Amino acid sequence: MQTTIQLIVNNTPCEATVDTRTLLVDFLRDQLDLTGTHLGCATGNCGACTVMLDGLTVKACTILAADVAGSTVTTIEGWTQDARQSGDLHPIQAAFVKHHALQCGFCTPGMVLSVQQLLKEKPHPTEAEIRHGIAGNLCRCTGYASIVKAVQEIATTTSLSPGGRGLG
């Protein structure tokens, strides 16, 4: 069964025809070529497919593309648009690089979005809150220690004031 959906992806209105069986993650990767969103487990465990849906992180392998018609989706590509234009790394990206918070990088797009959501809700999280905030993203390389360090640094150094770069 095919259906046509309209939604906003990375600030761009988009209309597409999808098979109703298409998962949001497959739609983003295969039809929109937004391959920054990864498909890991397809069971809602690993978090590699994390995207923002109407401003909240979700796992795109647990959502039908046809069921988010009318919604706003932001993927890692949309999130880094500003950084690519200015040439500067986003504070979360910079901290991940500095602290080696990634090795193979498969979990990183989802991890970064989860970190962003965490810091939006809790600008100065404790270590426990950081670990709680990224519990939905599995990383098999780092053992999480370096990710926690990166987030701790962002939380202590980044200005969240309207005039600052912020964590947008």
Add this chain to the structure above:
Amino acid sequence: MIRAPFQLHRPHSIDEAVRLLSQCVQNGEDVKLLAGGQSLMPSMNLGLVAPAHIVSLNHVAGLDSIRRDGDMLAIGAGTTHHALAESEVVQAHCPILSETAACIGDVQVRNRGTLGGSIGHFDPAADYPPVLVLLDAACQIVSPSGERTVAAKDVFVDYMTTSLSADEVLTEIRVPVLPSDTGTAYVKFTRVEGGFAIVGAGACLRLNPDNTCRSIRVGICGAAPVPVRLTAIEDTLTGKAVDDAFVEMVAAAAYESAHDPVAELHADADYKREMVRVFTRRAVKTAWERAD
């Protein structure tokens, strides 16, 4: 992509959803309701479930409202775990429900998964059922012939089986506004953070001024295929002094009540029974600390 084909329906009202469901049922076709999809979608991805029709509730407006209605809170079935955990009304008047919502899955799951979806799916290791049973929650259900209200304890019938029929939609869950001096706690035992509960225990405790028990309610998951409520010991202990011995009596009753734990990979039945004792003790102790 999900392999098995299905028809997706996206109704805009409950009536339309019920009509679609009953059409499928009448035609003898397998139909599933889709709410947050945090259990259904993985099951379909794995090919464990392959309904011919999916009726999505994600386009029905107003299913996610939380409002106070006299001495009850009326919570829309489409309320997400995240919304429940963060709701100031729920935190103030039924904190055990927000504490429970906050420990389900992970951030992304809580952002999408819903209260009604969890009830309808009824994994026996889910966190809401024991809490709803101890709260004497009422479930509002719309069927083709009209509406009915069912007590939570009568919703959870057996392992992954509820008393809802295939052409019914759960729309609202009503829980009591707890008196502000109630101490409440929900604690769970999981293999990893946010996992399904191997055992979960919830407790609500009110004290009299002389530190005797004014009322106690305890609900447990993991002790049997359906939530267990410790009604007998709740009655016995009302009016008794609340002390460590009191807590042990509840924990012992919980152990005795764990007549049929569902053995699983990480916990056999005997182990679960022991954990029921341990986690009930923790729940009652914490509720006691929080009661004033």
